[in-house]
Amino acid sequence: MTRNNRTIFERPEALYDVVTHYCPGCTHGVIHRLVAEAIDELGVREKTLGVAPVGCAVFVYNYIKTDFLEAPHGRAPALATGFKRLRPDMIVFTYQGDGDLASIGTAEIIHAANRGEKFTTIFVNNSIYGMTGGQMAPTTLPGQVATTCPMGRDVSLVGYPIRMAEMLATLKTPAYIERVASHTPRHIVHAKRAIKKAFTYQLEGKCFSLVEVLSTCPTNWGLTPAEATKWTEENAIPYFPLGLYKQPDEMESD
Amino acid sequence: MARILMKGNEAIAEAALRAGAKHYFCYPITPQSEVAEYLARRIPEVGGVFLQGESEVAVGNMLFGAAATGKRVFTTSSSPGISLMQEAISYMAGAHLPAVIINIMRGGPGLGGILPAQSDYFQATKGGGHGDYRVLVLAPSTIQEAVDLTMLSFHLADKYRNPVSLIGDGMIGQMMEPVEFPEKYEEPELPPKDWAATGCKDRMPYIIKSLFLDPVALEKNSHLLQEKYERMKEEEVRFELYNVSSKIKILLIAYGTMARICQTVIDELKDxxxxxxxxxPISLFPFPExxxxxxxxxxxxxxxxxxxxSMGQMLEDVERAIFGAKPVHFYGRTGGVVPSPDEVKKQIHKLLSTDQGSRPRKRKA
Incomplete structure (x- = not known):
C-alpha cells in the first residue's frame, strides 16, 4: 500500500459481501452497516448474538456476520432476555421494526426495558408495515395513507401514533434511550454515535439500551427515494423529535 | 438417598435441578405456582437463572432464547398458560431446539377451572401450535414417576433437539407423596451441542431459525422433523401393564391420575x-399403538x-390403534371432576352384564 493509496473506507468485517434485497431508498442497509461498524470497533463480533425480527429485516442475518436467532413477531426482547440472562458474557442485540416493537411486541419491549435487561435494541421506525405491503402501523402519522387506512390515518378511530422512545423513557429503571434518523449523511453520523454508545453501555454491563432510528420506506409510502428523505424531514421528525431521552447516569429524585 | 415427603409441584422442580436444568422462566398460574415459588428459593442456591416474565407469551419466548444457548431450560404452567406458549413451542420445534414444558393441567376450555383435568391431550400430542410438528409427551401417574419422567424429559429434549412436554393433572401437582431422588442423575451420553449459539469465534455464524421462504427447503425441514418423530416411535414408546392376563375380559386404558384410580378399581374387583x-400409556406421543x-x-x-x-381425547388414539378389532367404550368426567373408583366399577359391571360384541360405543360424561 503506497502512501497515496490509503484505504479510508471499506466493508466492516461484520458485514457479509452480498447484494442487498432492500428496496432503493430504504435505509435498513445503512442501519445494518452502522451496527456492523459498532460491532467491529468494539471488537465483539465473535461474542455477539443478534435477534432478527419478523418483517423486511428478518434477513438481517444475511448481512450482519454474527450468530443469530430468529424471533416470532414482536418477541425479540423476550428471546434476547432468555439468551442474555444465561450468557451475560455475550453481546446481544435485537433489531426490530415499528410493527414488531410498537404493536405486537409492546409488552415485551416495555418489560425488558423495565427489568433493565442488559441488551441493545435497534428500533427501526419507518411508520408503516413494510414486508406485508404497507399497512397502517402504530407509528403511521395522522393523515398518512396506508393500505389499511386508504383515506389516511383517522386519529378519532385509531388514536395517535405511539412515541416509543418517550414512553420507555418514563420508566424508572436506568436505560439509554435515544432517537436518531438515517436519511441524510449528517443524521447517519449521529445515528452511528448513538448505536455505538448503546453497545458500549451493554459492554460495560450498565443498562438496557435502545436506539430508535427513523427510516424510510419509499416503496410503501409511494414516494421516490428523494421524496422519502424530504418526507422524513417534514413529517416524521416533527412528530418523532430526535434527541436523547434517557441516560443511565441520570440522578433519580426518589 | 432417603425418601422424603414432597408435594408434586415441588418434587418436579427439584427433579429438574437434579437433571442439570438450572434455568427456569415462569408466570404464575394455579395449580402449579408452587413450582415457581420453590425454584425462586432454590435456583439462587444452585447458580442458575430464575425469571418471572410478564406473560406466558413472553415466558415461552424467553425459553426459546435461553434454549439457543444449549443449556437445559424449562418452564411450567397450566392449561391456559400453555395455550399462550404454543407460539414459542412451534418456533422451537421448527428451529430444532430442546426445552422442557411442564403442564399441570386444569379444566377447560377458556378460563375453565382450577381442578385436575386431562383435557389438554389433543393440544399436547397433536402439535398444539401451527405447522407440521410434534412434541414428545410424557404423563406420570405418581409423584415418584413425575420425578423420574421430569429428569428423563431433559435427556429426551437434548437427544432429539425437540421440545418435550410433561403433562400431569392438578392432582399430580398438588398431591404429597414420599419420593426418592437419585444421588446422581445417570443418563446415556449425548452428542455435543455443537449447534448452540455461542458466538462465531473460529467458525461461521449460526442462524437458528424457522423461516424457509423456499418451499422445497421448508419441506426438507419438515422431513427432518418427521424423521425425528419416526425415531421417537421406535425408541421412546413407554407404557405399563397392570393385571393384564388371560383371565381378563375387559382392558382398561387410562393414563396419569386416572390410571392410578383404575389400579385401585382393579385391586378391589380382584377381591x-x-x-x-x-x-x-406413559408416552402419549409417541403413542403405544x-x-x-x-x-x-x-x-x-x-x-x-x-x-x-376429559370428554374423550386419548380415546381417538385408542380407536386408531385398535382399528375396530374390538369394541371400544368410553367413560369420562371433566371440568375438574375426578371419577371415583366406585363410578369406574359401575361402568365395568355394566359392560360385563351386557353382550359387548353387538353394542356400539357409547360415550358417557
Whole structure:
C-alpha cells in the first residue's frame, strides 16, 4: 500500500459481501452497516448474538456476520432476555421494526426495558408495515395513507401514533434511550454515535439500551427515494423529535 | 438417598435441578405456582437463572432464547398458560431446539377451572401450535414417576433437539407423596451441542431459525422433523401393564391420575373375583399403538374401556390403534371432576352384564 493509496473506507468485517434485497431508498442497509461498524470497533463480533425480527429485516442475518436467532413477531426482547440472562458474557442485540416493537411486541419491549435487561435494541421506525405491503402501523402519522387506512390515518378511530422512545423513557429503571434518523449523511453520523454508545453501555454491563432510528420506506409510502428523505424531514421528525431521552447516569429524585 | 415427603409441584422442580436444568422462566398460574415459588428459593442456591416474565407469551419466548444457548431450560404452567406458549413451542420445534414444558393441567376450555383435568391431550400430542410438528409427551401417574419422567424429559429434549412436554393433572401437582431422588442423575451420553449459539469465534455464524421462504427447503425441514418423530416411535414408546392376563375380559386404558384410580378399581374387583386389566400409556406421543393392539388382540379380551378426565381425547388414539378389532367404550368426567373408583366399577359391571360384541360405543360424561 503506497502512501497515496490509503484505504479510508471499506466493508466492516461484520458485514457479509452480498447484494442487498432492500428496496432503493430504504435505509435498513445503512442501519445494518452502522451496527456492523459498532460491532467491529468494539471488537465483539465473535461474542455477539443478534435477534432478527419478523418483517423486511428478518434477513438481517444475511448481512450482519454474527450468530443469530430468529424471533416470532414482536418477541425479540423476550428471546434476547432468555439468551442474555444465561450468557451475560455475550453481546446481544435485537433489531426490530415499528410493527414488531410498537404493536405486537409492546409488552415485551416495555418489560425488558423495565427489568433493565442488559441488551441493545435497534428500533427501526419507518411508520408503516413494510414486508406485508404497507399497512397502517402504530407509528403511521395522522393523515398518512396506508393500505389499511386508504383515506389516511383517522386519529378519532385509531388514536395517535405511539412515541416509543418517550414512553420507555418514563420508566424508572436506568436505560439509554435515544432517537436518531438515517436519511441524510449528517443524521447517519449521529445515528452511528448513538448505536455505538448503546453497545458500549451493554459492554460495560450498565443498562438496557435502545436506539430508535427513523427510516424510510419509499416503496410503501409511494414516494421516490428523494421524496422519502424530504418526507422524513417534514413529517416524521416533527412528530418523532430526535434527541436523547434517557441516560443511565441520570440522578433519580426518589 | 432417603425418601422424603414432597408435594408434586415441588418434587418436579427439584427433579429438574437434579437433571442439570438450572434455568427456569415462569408466570404464575394455579395449580402449579408452587413450582415457581420453590425454584425462586432454590435456583439462587444452585447458580442458575430464575425469571418471572410478564406473560406466558413472553415466558415461552424467553425459553426459546435461553434454549439457543444449549443449556437445559424449562418452564411450567397450566392449561391456559400453555395455550399462550404454543407460539414459542412451534418456533422451537421448527428451529430444532430442546426445552422442557411442564403442564399441570386444569379444566377447560377458556378460563375453565382450577381442578385436575386431562383435557389438554389433543393440544399436547397433536402439535398444539401451527405447522407440521410434534412434541414428545410424557404423563406420570405418581409423584415418584413425575420425578423420574421430569429428569428423563431433559435427556429426551437434548437427544432429539425437540421440545418435550410433561403433562400431569392438578392432582399430580398438588398431591404429597414420599419420593426418592437419585444421588446422581445417570443418563446415556449425548452428542455435543455443537449447534448452540455461542458466538462465531473460529467458525461461521449460526442462524437458528424457522423461516424457509423456499418451499422445497421448508419441506426438507419438515422431513427432518418427521424423521425425528419416526425415531421417537421406535425408541421412546413407554407404557405399563397392570393385571393384564388371560383371565381378563375387559382392558382398561387410562393414563396419569386416572390410571392410578383404575389400579385401585382393579385391586378391589380382584377381591370380588372379577379380573380386569389396565394398559397405561406413559408416552402419549409417541403413542403405544402397536403395544395396545397386541394386548387388545388377546382372545380373552372382549372389550376396551378408555377412561379419561376429559370428554374423550386419548380415546381417538385408542380407536386408531385398535382399528375396530374390538369394541371400544368410553367413560369420562371433566371440568375438574375426578371419577371415583366406585363410578369406574359401575361402568365395568355394566359392560360385563351386557353382550359387548353387538353394542356400539357409547360415550358417557
Amino acid at each position: 370380588d373375583g372379577v379380573q380386569v386389566g389396565l394398559f397405561r 402397536k403395544q395396545i393392539l397386541k394386548e387388545v388382540s388377546r382372545k380373552n379380551v372382549e372389550a376396551v374401556l378408555t377412561i379419561e378426565m
